[in-house]
Amino acid sequence: QRAAPTVLAAASMQEAMNDAADAWARAGHARPVLASAASSALARQIEAGAPADLFVSADAEWMDALQRRNLLAPGSRAIVARGRLVVVAPPGTASLNGKRGASLARVLGAGPLAMADPASVPAGRYGQQALTRMGAWDAVAPRVVRAENVRAALALVERGAAPYGIVYATDARASTRVRVVGAFPPNSHAPIVYPLARLARSRNPSAESFRRYLLSSTGQAILARRGFLTR
Amino acid sequence: MSDLAGIVRLTLLVGGTATLACLPVAFLLAWVLARWRFPGKVVLDAIVHLPLVVPPVVTGWVLLLAFAPAGPVGGVLERWFGVSVLFRWTGATIAAAVMALPLMVRAMRLSIEAVDRRLEQAARTLGASRWRAYATVTLPLALPGVFAGAVLGFARSIGEFGATITFVSNVPGETQTLPLAIYAALQQPGGEQQVWRLAAISVSLSLVALVVSEALVRRAGRGTHVL
Amino acid sequence: MSDLAGIVRLTLLVGGTATLACLPVAFLLAWVLARWRFPGKVVLDAIVHLPLVVPPVVTGWVLLLAFAPAGPVGGVLERWFGVSVLFRWTGATIAAAVMALPLMVRAMRLSIEAVDRRLEQAARTLGASRWRAYATVTLPLALPGVFAGAVLGFARSIGEFGATITFVSNVPGETQTLPLAIYAALQQPGGEQQVWRLAAISVSLSLVALVVSEALVRRAGRGTHVL
C-alpha cells in the first residue's frame, strides 16, 4: 500500500470529498488525508509551499492564480463538479419565477438580502453577476449583507434575519427551514465550477490515481449524491 | 471595500463603544467574583468565560439566534422599540463587547483580589459604607487592572472577526471593521498589499491604546505599591 | 469528521501542550515587563499583544509564511530536522500558543506588579540572589495570576479557530480540534445538532479547567493576602 496523498479541499466540498475518500479506502487504497479550509486559505498554503498533493477549489480564480505561478502539475487541472445558484426564502414565500429587473429588485430589495461577500467569495461574485445581468443589482446592492461564506448567508435566512438569500443549490437542498424560490439561469453568471488539480510539488503517485478516481464515473456519482452537478 | 478612513472610523466607533459599555459591567462582575461568596459562583464564572472558549463563530451564531427577529431578544427589540441590531454597527458592537468581556473581567478581578482588604476595613471604620469603600479604596487601587482590562478589551474588540461576521455579516460602512476588511482582502488573489496596509493600521491603533494605558496606569499608580 | 473522543483528545493535547509550552515564556515576559525598565519596552509590549489585535486569520497567515518550507523557520526545521508542522497537530499547537500568549502575559504581569517589592528586598537581605528572590518570593506570590493566565490561555487555546485553520487547515485526526469540528459541522446543512453537542463539550472542558484553577488558586493563596 502506498502512502496516502494529502488533499486540500474547499470547505464546501468537504463532505463530498469525505465520501469519496471513504469509497477509495474501501477499494483497498490508503485513505487520503483531507485538509479543508476556505479556498483562499488553502491556496495561500500552497503558495507558501505546503506539502500537499491535490487541490479542490471552490474558486476558479484562486486556481488561476496558482496556475500562473506554475504551482500546478501541467495538464492536471480539470473540473470536478459544477454548481447552481438559487434564491432561498422561508417556507411559504412565493416563487420568483419570471421576475426580472425592477420587479425582482423590488422583491429582493424589500429587506436585507443575504449572500456571500461578492468581493471575496465566489458564490457572492456569481450572485452579483447574475443580478447585474438581470438588471437588479444597482437597486439591490445597498441592501446586500455580505456573509463570510455561503453557509452563513443561508443561516441568516433560516433565522429570519433576512427574507431572501442567494446560495448554492447544494446548500439549499439539505435545509428544511428554507425553500428555493428561484434559480438563476446558468448563463446569467460565469460558470460555477470546482476545479481540481495536482500540485507541481506532489511526488506521491497515488495522488494521480485519486485524481482520476474523482473524475471517473464512480467518483462523479459520489459527488452527485451530495447535490453537485457533475461534468 | 469602502474607503480606508471610513473603516478606521467605524472600527474605533465599534471598539470604543464596546469597551466603554463593557467597563462597568466587567468591573461589577469582577468585584462580585473576587469578593463575594455565593453558591453558583463557578457557574457565573463559567458563563463569563464562555465567549473565550467557544469558537467565535459559535458565539456569533448564538448572538444571531438571540437577536434575530424571531429570537428572544431581537423579538422584544423589534416589537417594543422597532429597532434591529442586525447588519448594524450596534450589532457589531454587541459582538465585540461580548468577546471582550471575559478578558476585561479577568484582568480586573486579579487586581481587585490583590487589594489589601485591611484597607477596605480601615475605610469602613472611618464611616464609609461598603459601597463608598469600594468606590474610594478598592476601585482606585485596582485601577491598573481596570486599565489593563480596558486595553485588552479594546484590542480584542478591534480585532474581533468571527463572531461579528457570523452575527451581522460584512456590511461596508455599518459592520465592516478592520478585521472584516482584512479578511475580505485575504480572500482575493493578490490582496496581500491591502492586507498588510490594513494590518499595519490595526497594529498602530492598538499600539496607541497600549501606550496611553501604560501612561494612565503610571499616573494612577503614583502613590501605590506600598502600604 | 472523525470520532468525538478523538476530537476531544486532540483538543486537550493541543490546548494542554500550548499552555504548558507558553507558561515559562509568558512568565518571563511578564516579569520583564513588570519589573524591568529599558528602552523599547513598549515595543516588546506591543509585539506580545499583536496576536490579540490582529485578526486571527492574519496571524495564521503570518505563521504560515514563517513555517512553510520556504519560510525562515520552516526552512530550518525541514533542512535540519526533516520535520514540518503544516497539517500537523504540532502546527495547531503553535497557533494556539501564539494566540494564548498575550492573555497569559497580561494576567501574570498584573499579579507580579501586585507583589510587594519590600518582600523581595527582605529576601535579598537574607542572602537570596535576585533570581532566588524571584523564584521563592515573586513567583509564588504571583501564583494566582499564573493560574489565571494558564486558564485564560488554555481556554483560548481550546477555542482557537481562525489562526489554526488558516495555518494548518482542518485535518481530521491531526488539526481538527473542537472549534474546527464545530465550524465543519456549521458548514453542513442540518449540522446544528452536532454543533450544539460539540459546543457543549467545549464548554464543559473549560468549565473543568476553571474549577480546577480556582481550587489551585485557593490552595496556593492559603497563606497570602496579608503581609
Next chain:
Amino acid sequence: MSFDVDLTLRDGRVSARFDVPGGVTILFAPSGAGKTSVLDAIAGLLTPERGHVRVDGRTLFDSAARVNLPPERRRAGYVFQDARLFPHRRVRANLLYGARDDSGLAEVADLLGIRHLLARWPRTLSGGEAKRVAIGRALLSRPDFLLLDEPLASLDAARRDDAMRAIASVRDATGLPTLLVTHDRAEAERLGDRIVELAGCDDGAPGEI
C-alpha cells in the same frame, strides 16, 4: 457604663469581659493575648462567636438580640497597629477621608507635627510619620469613641507626648471614651484612668480577664 464588653472570639481562644466608665481605659496584655482581636470585634471587623458590645449605652453587637451594626455605623475612631494609610491618597486626603470638612485639619496636623507632610504620598513616610497620620485620620473622623492599638509605638518621646496630648485634648473636649492598647506598664499607668488586663494566652490557651 461606657464600654460594656463581653466577648468570645477566635474559636474560644480569646475572650474578654469588662464594663468600665468613660475616660481612657488601658487594655494591657502580653503579645498574642487577643488585644487586637478585641478591638477588631468592637469596631465590627471581626464577628465574635457570642457576647455583646455596648458603648455609651448604644448596642453595637449582641449575639442574643441578633444586633450586629456594620463598621461604618459604629463610629469608632480606630488607630490600627499597622498604619493602614490609603496608598493612593496623599496625606491630606488620608486625614480627611472620614471628616465632614477640613475645619479641624490644621489643628490636628500641628498637634501631631505632620503639617509639612500634607502633600506627601504615604509611601514616602517614615514609620513614625505614618503612625501619626493614622492617629490624625481617626481623630478627624468625629468618632463616638476611640480604639487605639499601640498608638505610641515607633514614636519618639517628644512625639509620644504630642500624640498623647492630642488624644487627651480630644478626650477633654469631647469626653470620648477610649480603649488604648499598650505593652508598657509605666505608660499604661501614666495615661490610663484604669487598666483592664487580658490574661495571657501566648501559647494558645484561652485568655480571660
Next chain:
Amino acid sequence: MSFDVDLTLRDGRVSARFDVPGGVTILFAPSGAGKTSVLDAIAGLLTPERGHVRVDGRTLFDSAARVNLPPERRRAGYVFQDARLFPHRRVRANLLYGARDDSGLAEVADLLGIRHLLARWPRTLSGGEAKRVAIGRALLSRPDFLLLDEPLASLDAARRDDAMRAIASVRDATGLPTLLVTHDRAEAERLGDRIVELAGCDDGAPGEI
C-alpha cells in the same frame, strides 16, 4: 572600627557619619530623622548619593571606589520596622529562609517564645508575634552584623527582655556588631554599648550627627 559609615541620602535630606567599634550601637533620633533610611543604605536596599559603608573593615559601599555590593552579599541580619514576613510560607519556613540548615531553629524559637507558632501562617499572627518571627529569621540567616529597626516595639515587657536576651546571646556568642534603632532613651541606655544620635530633621531639614 566595626561600623564605619559616612552617607548622604534622599537628595541630601538625610546624612549620617559615625565610626564605632563592635558591640551594640544604638541609633537614636526622632521620627523621620532618617534612621530607617540609613539602615536601608547599609543593607544595600537604598543607594546613597555618596559616601561609604564599611563593616568590620569590609567595604560594602563606596561611591568614590564605585563599590556597591548587592544586598545578598552584604550579609546583614536586618529586622525591618515592619515585619515583612513571607505571607506564602509558614512561620517555620520563614524562619529558615536564610538559614543553611535547621540546627539553630529550636533554640531561637524557644528564646523568642514562638515555638507554638511554627506551623502558623503569618497572616494569623498578632503584631508582636510577627515581630518575634522576623527577629528569629534574621538571627538564623547567620549574618555578619545586625540591623535592628525598633525590634522591641509592640513587644510586652517579658518578650522584650527575651528578645534582648536572644540578641545579646547572639552578640556574645558571635560578637556580631549591631546597629539598633529605638525611640526610647531609657532602653537605649540600658541596651547599648554606645549611642549615636542622628540630629532631627522632622521638618525636612537635613540631619547631621
